[in-house]
Amino acid sequence: MRYSLKQYTFHFTIIFVVFFTFPLFSQSHTATGKVVSAEDGNAIIGASVLEKGTQNGTATDFDGGFSLKVASISSVLVVSYIGYASQEVVAAGPPLTITLSPQTNLMNEVIVVGYKKKFAQR
Numbered sequence: 001m002r003y004s005l006k007q008y009t010f011h012f013t014i015i016f017v018v019f020f021t022f023p024l025f026s027q028s029h030t031a032t033g034k035v036v037s038a039e040d041g042n043a044i045i046g047a048s049v050l051e052k053g054t055q056n057g058t059a060t061d062f063d064g065g066f067s068l069k070v071a072s073i074s075s076v077l078v079v080s081y082i083g084y085a086s087q088e089v090v091a092a093g094p095p096l097t098i099t100l101s102p103q104t105n106l107m108n109e110v111i112v113v114g115y116k117k118k119f120a121q122r
Contacts, residue, residue: 023099029073032098034064035081047081051087 035047043064050057051070060066068077073092080086084100 028069028071029091030067030069031075031077031091031096032065032067033098035060035066035079035098036107037084038099038101044081044084047079047084047100049089049095050078050080052067052076052078 009056035044035049036042037044044060045062045064047060047064048057048064049060049066049068051068052075054071056068056070058066058068068091070077070091075091077089077091077096077098078086079089079098079100081100084104085103087098087100089096089098
């Protein structure tokens with residue numbers, strides 16, 4: 001059976017579309033940004049940045065910066081740090097600047113209870 005040039009062109013086009021355009025839709029996105037404090041604008045070192053609903057995450061570097069490969073541009077990032085309120089942001093757009101506010105519902109006092117067990121001497 002002989003194929004004509006039109007049939008070869010058609011088959012080549014179908015193969016090209018399937019193998020070269022399909023991966024474009026499944027590519028991931030890299031979210032980058034910086035985490036700063038709302039009090040003084042300083043970088044927050046070691047804040048955790050997690051992709052919501054997954055175990056994919058990272059921590060901010062010395063300058064408060066992060067880079068995280070996420071599933072899609074519409075992924076939600078959860079940013080948290082001890083003593084600050086957590087914040088959720090969408091991973092879309094240019095480098096993100098995430099500002100964390102101090103958490104206001106901290107403990108006022110701590111009660112420490114201690115005891116000592118004494119053994120009888122024989």
